[in-house]
Amino acid sequence: MTSSPISEPVLLILLSLAQQPRHGYAILRDTEEMSDGRVRLSTGTLYGALRRLLDDRWIERFKEQESSRGRQAYRLTSLGQRVLQAELSRLRKLTRVAGLRVARKES
Amino acid sequence: MLSLCRWLLHLYPPEHRLEYGEEMMRVLSDIEAHVQNKGVRAGAASTVHEVAGLLYGAIREHLRAITGSRANLAIYGRRVTMRSEFRFPKAAVVLMTIILVAILVVIERAKSIQASIPYANPHVGPIKEVGINVFPLLLLVLLGACAAATIGWAVVFALHRSGTHRFSKVDPSHTRPAAD
Numbered sequence: 001m002t003s004s005p006i007s008e009p010v011l012l013i014l015l016s017l018a019q020q021p022r023h024g025y026a027i028l029r030d031t032e033e034m035s036d037g038r039v040r041l042s043t044g045t046l047y048g049a050l051r052r053l054l055d056d057r058w059i060e061r062f063k064e065q066e067s068s069r070g071r072q073a074y075r076l077t078s079l080g081q082r083v084l085q086a087e088l089s090r091l092r093k094l095t096r097v098a099g100l101r102v103a104r105k106e107s
Numbered sequence: 108m109l110s111l112c113r114w115l116l117h118l119y120p121p122e123h124r125l126e127y128g129e130e131m132m133r134v135l136s137d138i139e140a141h142v143q144n145k146g147v148r149a150g151a152a153s154t155v156h157e158v159a160g161l162l163y164g165a166i167r168e169h170l171r172a173i174t175g176s177r178a179n180l181a182i183y184g185r186r187v188t189m190r191s192e193f194r195f196p197k198a199a200v201v202l203m204t205i206i207l208v209a210i211l212v213v214i215e216r217a218k219s220i221q222a223s224i225p226y227a228n229p230h231v232g233p234i235k236e237v238g239i240n241v242f243p244l245l246l247l248v249l250l251g252a253c254a255a256a257t258i259g260w261a262v263v264f265a266l267h268r269s270g271t272h273r274f275s276k277v278d279p280s281h282t283r284p285a286a287d
Contacts, residue, residue, distance in 0.1 A: 025137040042160020043134045047127050048167050072130050
């Protein structure tokens with residue numbers, strides 16, 4: 001699946017798509033909102049990341065049916081969901097260890 | 108902003124532009140509509156942000172096209188790897204061996220000429236070695252090779268681009284009728 005940690009922008013994109021399928025602009029807005037405006041992806045960076053995620057088959061592209069403009073939207077694949085779960089589990093573990101260490105230091 | 112971004116999209120490899128160009132323009136137009144009411148400063152900041160992103164993305168996509176793999180910069184945190192199918196042609200080994208042998212033969216021949224001249228013609232004194240500073244010479248050769256490689260790459264790139272454009276304009280249904 002993945003051996004190295006996922007970068008923050010990629011993690012935010014995957015989290016955005018975990019909730020529901022979205023098109024490019026919606027992903028940009030959602031990642032910015034999730035990070036409280038800290039991560040502002042540009043269109044060039046977003047599409048570089050999306051292309052790589054498509055290559056890795058973590059996400060897939062489809063034409064939005066509801067949209068009158070027939071936009072391309074993206075959704076997580078089952079592999080992408082597994083990768084995201086693994087990454088979240090890694091982060092949970094890291095947070096737990098960090099919490100323990102900091103608590104030990106403070107006491 | 109849109110016209111500038113549309114122009115910058117031409118810096119991307121053609122296949123990326125064909126696949127995502129239209130979609131990226133839609134996103135850019137949504138962004139422009141979003142920042143339109145936020146003032147000049149927000150508009151300018153957004154333009155700079157998007158232009159920088161497009162330039163960065165174009166470089167990354169070209170790197171990916173050259174290396175054939177994930178030529179990832181900071182966002183992915185992986186190394187740029189060489190194209191896995193890249194191999195030196197077998198002829199290169201033979202050619203390099205021939206060049207090496209030729210250089211060794213020339214050096215030996217020069218040594219024998221240097222040794223024989225004072226005996227063959229006593230009026231000619233012993234040949235003194237000319238002190239050649241090797242490093243500037245090597246630097247010059249290296250710079251020359253880099254310049255030649257850059258020119259070669261530019262020519263290949265230009266030919267590739269023009270060829271791709273020409274092919275993209277070809278209508279396959281418009282074939283010449285066979286001669287009777």
